[in-house]
Amino acid sequence: MNSQPDVAILLDHFGKGGVERVACHLANGLHRRGLRVEFAVLQDAGPVRQLLDDGISVHVLRTIGSLPRGARLLAGVPDLARYLRTRRPALFHSPGNHTHMAASLAVRLAAFDGVFVPKITNPIFKQGMKAWKRALRRQIYSRAFAPADRILVLSEPAVARLGAIRADFVDKAVFLHNPYVSEAMAAQDLVRGAPETPVILTVGRLSRQKDHSTLLRAVALLGDRAWRLRICGTGPDQDALQDLAQQLAIADRVEFVGFVDDMVPYYAEATVMALSSRWEDLPATLIEAMACGCPVVSTASSGAVVELLEAVGARAPVPVGDPAALSIALREALDGRLPVVRRETMLAYAIEASCDAHAALFSGLLGRG
Structure with missing residues (x-):
């Protein structure tokens, strides 16, 4: 915990979902490629915790544990901002839609001057969504992604979809395959x-x-x-x-x-x-x-x-x-x-191919490419 992390990844906990599993695969891959990786979590527990390599540290944030996940993440924003100010990771990665609002608020509160990279893991606008809800989501995610240096997406169509949130977000979009295939x-x-x-x-x-x-x-x-x-x-x-x-x-x-x-x-x-x-x-x-x-x-x-x-x-x-x-x-x-x-x-x-691509992008953003 002494060295400044090259990459910090936010999670609620090491749960059962694909976001958490992919985050662990990615952390391991980045670590094996020489980057110092650290998780900032609300709970250091969950079934995919066992996937992590020993060299990856975990920092537990303070929050209100009895709240639902979304509210729990928002309650953890003050301590997450404190973490960003004190640990000063070079790159802060928000790996799933449910983490973006808390991550963005903490980035703003901390006046974080590192690289912020969120990843879109589900469509922001769903088929049949009412107009008022689309407008609300556009406003929320426009603000959440405004401080991002890059926005990762999982497919080519998702690059164009970012323009429906804000036109200039297309220029921030990077399509990378997720590390799925072991x-x-x-x-x-x-x-x-x-x-x-x-x-x-x-x-x-x-x-x-x-x-x-x-x-x-x-x-x-x-x-x-x-x-x-x-x-x-x-x-x-x-x-x-x-x-x-x-x-x-x-x-x-x-x-x-x-x-x-x-x-x-x-x-x-x-x-x-x-x-x-x-x-x-x-x-x-x-x-x-x-x-x-x-x-x-x-x-x-x-x-x-x-x-x-x-x-x-x-x-x-x-x-x-x-x-x-x-x-x-x-x-x-x-x-x-x-x-x-x-x-x-x-x-x-493949996990290794995806981690190669993520490591190349992150290293480039950190001026090490």
Whole structure:
């Protein structure tokens, strides 16, 4: 804790989400490339904490622990600003949409003179969003991103979308692949299973965004043919989804696995991975599954998803919130009629390749390129 960090990364805690997992992969990669990395967190706990290399320090901020995550982050702003003033990281990275407001407020409060780099991990404007809410979000994120030196985005379409917040933000945008694909996923000797009953896999937080209710209705339309749905993830909608499975008379064919630390065996065994989201940017689960050789079906939850599936030759996505269309795609998967996607196409998302790109960008911003 004596040396000034080259890179500080803000998290609430080391939770179960993709933002936290990616942040740990990135921190490890930057550390292995010679950068001093430190996390500023509200809680030094969570399942992905074990991913961190030993050389990465963790600074715990003061906040009000009993509050919901968003309010907890805002309550931690004064101590985060104090951290920025005293530890003086050369670069401060806000890794997910939920951290940006607290990060930006702390940057302003601390009069932080280092490099500020937030990353957009979900669309700011969602399909069907009311005009007043779009205007409010535009105002909030215009202010949050104003002090940013660069704004990281996960896809080419997301660069143009920044202009809808503020025109000059496009000039700050940098498209970088997230570090998703591990060596185990990319291993050429990965053996795919062939379960007696075909497995439909889905991975993600049990929340409105992921729209598992549409997936449950889609599998119910498959009728009497053999299948089993395996749901990996936790979240606020679990009880409602279990009730819906009972109502659809498919509860005995649906498995709620909970949080899974190592998804590789699940991708390797699955017949197909299904993404039923209402909105996304570029979800890790699609990329990870295809890297493991698992066929995928998806909703058209973002322009980035549509472009990715087209680019790699996967099945075209189905409309959001359409159980019948999703069921047809799943039937094609169970029949073995999905296009074959070459696993090598996912290597751009390999952890080491992504960390190389992030390290090059960060080092350049710090004048070390």
